[in-house]
Amino acid sequence: MRDGFPGQRLRVLPGQVVAAAVRSGLTSRLLVTDAGYFPRARHHGRRRAHGASGTIMIFCVAGQGWCEAQQGRLRVAAGQVLLIPAGVGHTYGSDDADPWTIWWLHLKGPDATAAVEELCGSPAQPRVLGVHDPFRLSAEMERVVELLETDETTPTLVRAAGTAWSVLAQVSADALAGDPQRGEPVRQAQELLRENLAAPVSVRGLARTAGLSPSHFAALFRAATGGGVVEYSKRLRMARACELLITTATPVGDVGRTVGYADPQYFARQFRSVHGCSPSDFRRRHREVEATGA
Template sequence: MTYAAVVRIREGFPGQRIRVLPAEVVRTASADGLTSRLLVTDAGYFPHALHHGRQRRHGVQGTIVIFCVSGRGWCETSAGRVAVTAGEVLVIPAGVGHVYGSEDSDPWTIWWMHVRGPDADTAVAQVCGGTTRPRVLRVHDAFRLTAELTRVVELLETDETMPSLVRAAGTAWSVLAQISADDLAGDPERAEPVRQVRDLLRQDLAATVSVSALARTAGLSTSHFAALFRASTGGGVVEYSKRLRMARACELLITTSRLVSEIGQSVGYPDAQYFARQFRTVHGCTPSEFRRRHVETPEALDA
């Protein structure tokens, strides 16, 4: 790695924000409570960070998360070099030696944080396929991720009390969860047709489910659409629709006194017996049994 010879490290950038917890605060927060599972130790915002970069031959104790809002950057490790562009997040696991920097021709603007703890390690291992190499992922909702990272910085800027650190940890977990969920959903451009179809299925639970018709709606071949849907949701279209219908049926069974047959019709099952069989495959009991188990009667409350 020849980073030090080609990149100059500036001390600061106009409009930057940065917070680093003192070592004693980190030791105390890491010892007990929620922050022992996940702790944000550093966080900040670097706008138009010309000549920005860092070299850490042995990495850092925590995981580094860098979200590129605009511009471009790069990261190099023993596993190779990766580019980072606007709308992408760079995740560098704890202890991984690295060099990263902003492209001089198009300097990046970034929100970033360092997190440590077993919960952070678990999330990062899932995203990175282990803890030995970095990963660059394209996010699906840049505005939401920016808002959450902004909140992390704001909380550390407030003070270093445990309430602020716990709130920052919760927000950081939301960041890691969003990154992981986006990774599971796949490339946002490929996932968009699937998202649109999922919205359609939720909007009209009683509508007939035709995979070929939904594929046409998405502008894809049936086989391609089915493969994308399975990759994004972990299952097929029909099974996904059934799960949505049964979730709504459960809600109606608990919160209304409507007949079971009426509830079945409202979620797309005009045949009451077929509805009961499908319900059993998901919940292991009939709709009537489910209602008896979950609806508390006045007598039960008195007891």
Template sequence: MAPLDGFPGQRFRVLPAPLTAHALRTGLTSRLLVTDVGYFPRARGHLMTRPGGTSTSIVIVCQDGAGQVWFGGRTYRVNAGDAVVIPKNEPHRYSSDDEHPWTIGWFHADGLDVPELTQAALGPGRVPVAPLRDAYTAWNLVDRVIAALERDETEASLLAAAGAAWNLFAQIASERRLGPAGTTERVHIAQDYLRKNLADAPSVSELARLAGLSTSHFASVFRRSAGMGVLEYIKRLRNSRARELLVATDLPIAEVGRSVGYSDPFYFSRQFHSINGTSPSDFRAHYRQQEPRPGTSDPEPGADRIPRSG
């Protein structure tokens, strides 16, 4: 618990129970509602112990200092630049470090989307502490959550807080999948090379050499970062560029295929169909029936319904 007189400079807001119950029944706040927020600077002596957990999920961002979290039978160190995610109804305890007390921003969230957001932010290993690659953005997001509820308790403020909280959940989940910054940056080098050289068809081993990693390590890190294997990633990159060329140019289908790395037009067509559910020619025809061609003007509103006067 916080000292009875609080922490100098702290900020703290809690929604009233009737408002919380109403907001969780109606509108967008039924999906995600921030119920409690706080900012505790240099919070020496801060300790929370909840043997039965809470009815809400908790997100903490540590700006400075350090602390500890006990969760799932283990104790985790929390440092500046870390986020902490604790799901609802899970026993936990967290505390500020005595020698280097933490400065934290935090919120509690409830709603229909919160369990899934929480699990995504926890990651498959269910590790509550997540080192942040972009701690600056994360801190700004938690500050926006706090500022929204400090403003007032109108629907507009509740929605503003929910939006910033959703973004923070998503950032933590995304950074979990990107993995450690140093190794992932090497994968990004290979991905950038692929985007610029779609027609060259480099092998996985060639990309691994470009990234300075062994082939097996590169493949593993790549899958964790991208959510798919290297070959599937290449196929989807090529298809994305092919769709662009089919819509924006009059290149023959075979030439579109060659431009994105497929020398065999029949193989290109099969690969395109596997991703898009249709052939390249049918995709082009359907799109051009639905949208004006690049460089052409849109028809006048209602021109297909209202006859022009003579």
């Protein structure tokens, strides 16, 4: 189990820098202590009987790898993230026949701990997660490495922490959205709803477009978004209505018709259910705020 791969990049913060960074400022919430890139890392691996002091995130961009922990052996394929919580004993390595290419980070701080608890459960164990946009994730993890390659000053560490938070947010959002392939019908439906705000909402029609039964489609949509199709559409419509009320002088009834509500009173009731006030009151309050410069 060795390092040293052609084209590798590796940065590890000195202990005294880590000790200072975790005591105050934004880096006390989230700090990248180690980061790197290992291309075609044949025979690469680590064994930590008592785990690492921070969270380990490994993004496999090509090839394959594996991780063994208390719950068994996990396979890690291209386009997947291996997340290993702090303090959890583990062994991981690159596949001998198809060695992985990886970007990796070691993270400390309560924000990293909270993300791991959300993603890995309790008691936390290593988990493999699918990624919906691998190119974006690769770019952001490369940015973290580039920052640590620059220097070890506090501004640079804060920038690296901000980018690492974006990485955690992307992985967390993808986990909530579910498997990328299973989520594709939902993504297509969301696009249709956004592009056709004024059109009647039909779960059956969206399911037919996705080639699924209405019940299966509805279950996938709820799992990916946390709510039903009708509620999701209402939120999209109300967001557009707010934009029109703020940026135009279009009469309220016409705003409602633009976002799919032919009945002004029904539009007002739907708007109030989301924003707690009528469309007219919303517009008036916004103009009052603009007038006072608050």
